[in-house]
Amino acid sequence: MILKFFSGEFILNHVYDEIRMTGKFDLEIVVPGAFPLVFPRVRELSNCIDEYYPHQYTNGQFCLASDLELRMFFSQDTDICSFIEKYVIPYLYTYRFYEEYGVYPYGERSHGTMGNLEYLKDLFQVDDWKQVLDIMLFVVQSSYRGHLLCPCGSGKRIRNCHGEILKKVMNAALQDECRAILFEIERECNRKAKNGKRN
Numbered sequence: 001m002i003l004k005f006f007s008g009e010f011i012l013n014h015v016y017d018e019i020r021m022t023g024k025f026d027l028e029i030v031v032p033g034a035f036p037l038v039f040p041r042v043r044e045l046s047n048c049i050d051e052y053y054p055h056q057y058t059n060g061q062f063c064l065a066s067d068l069e070l071r072m073f074f075s076q077d078t079d080i081c082s083f084i085e086k087y088v089i090p091y092l093y094t095y096r097f098y099e100e101y102g103v104y105p106y107g108e109r110s111h112g113t114m115g116n117l118e119y120l121k122d123l124f125q126v127d128d129w130k131q132v133l134d135i136m137l138f139v140v141q142s143s144y145r146g147h148l149l150c151p152c153g154s155g156k157r158i159r160n161c162h163g164e165i166l167k168k169v170m171n172a173a174l175q176d177e178c179r180a181i182l183f184e185i186e187r188e189c190n191r192k193a194k195n196g197k198r199n
Contacts, residue, residue: 004031005046006080014093016105021096023048029080036074039067042088049095062091066115068177072123075172112185116177123169124162127150133185135162136178144170150190 006029013022025146026046032038042062049056052054060112064070066085090106097105121132131152138151144167146159154161 005029006031010088010092012089012092014089016090016097018099021093023092023096024048024050025092028122029084029088036078039070039074040080042091048101053095055091055094062088063065063111064088064091066109066119066188068116068174069119070170071177072168074127076118078166088163113181116181119127124152124165133182136182137167139166139169140175140179140182 002148007027010025011022011025012025014020014166018027025044025048028043028045032040037120042064043060044062051058051060057063059165065073070087073083094104094106097103109118117129121129124132124135126132126135132153134153134164142148142151144158144163146157146163148158150158150161152162158166159165
């Protein structure tokens, strides 16, 4: 498996909502040979980022986004410069902002399964979790047909509702990931039900 390494000093000079954040970071970006099926790994090598910062793994690798979000992104764009622009720069900006003000400028998502669900809720711009689960079931069980009713429950045809987003999700081949999330939710619900009966 061939790996590509990019390393060197990265100078942050980014503005969001009229607030500028600057900084210098010694970055290492590793692009696996199986890319884009396997995501790039990004680390800061000069200890500029506090080891207790919650959005990095124990090995120092950045937690840039949920797996589903990265899978969606790389299904449409495999350019590493776009990846840096979309995820690495906002990550460093967020770190500096959090260091300065103690809050996250773009909001914060959970890790793991919950982070994936939050991403889907934002992606489809729906109001409740039942809609998210119904959409995931549709992605897992169905094929795209624009004349069908949208799984979000709006009563509209798919083509007139979430059609374009559903196409992108299906083209990104996220069926297996959605299926795994649904199985995990089912296991957790069963576990809680059993614990409830014991109590």
